[in-house]
Amino acid sequence: xxxxxxxxxxxxxxxxxxxxxxxxxxxxxxxxxxxxxxxxxxxxxxxxxxxxxxxxxxxxxxxxxxxxxxxxxxxxxxxxxxxxxxxxxxxxxxxxxxxxxxxxxxxxxxxxxxxxxxxxxxxxxxxxxxxxx
Numbered sequence: 001x002x003x004x005x006x007x008x009x010x011x012x013x014x015x016x017x018x019x020x021x022x023x024x025x026x027x028x029x030x031x032x033x034x035x036x037x038x039x040x041x042x043x044x045x046x047x048x049x050x051x052x053x054x055x056x057x058x059x060x061x062x063x064x065x066x067x068x069x070x071x072x073x074x075x076x077x078x079x080x081x082x083x084x085x086x087x088x089x090x091x092x093x094x095x096x097x098x099x100x101x102x103x104x105x106x107x108x109x110x111x112x113x114x115x116x117x118x119x120x121x122x123x124x125x126x127x128x129x130x131x132x133x
Contacts (some may be wrong), residue, residue: 028092028117029083036122037082037094039114045077057116057123064128076101083110090117 026032036055043051053061053069053113092115099108114125 026120027133028089028122031085033085033092033094034082034121037096040124041080041096047074051076055124056126058118060126060128078106092122
């Protein structure tokens, strides 16, 4: 009895399993969006502009270079709380209450961040800033 057909069969099974695992897709959900929004606002609090940039939609990153983004304004966020998430796939809106300081004064504000599901993850919709420099 030849072992060739058995080896061939095992090879086909391994290749099939490999391709089936590589095609598993992530589906959009509120839990993932909440985690991404938390990560974004934590980055804002810490002044981690590179993380903020990398969480923006691809079309924004194609128009605005990281170097230019790093020169943009940064708000001094003191605290934040995610209040509401509304999804209408592939889009979503995350409402965030936050406190920031400016020139020694503290202010409360509300942000309504727009997100979109692309490349199997949630990304923040941002518009390019028109900086004078």
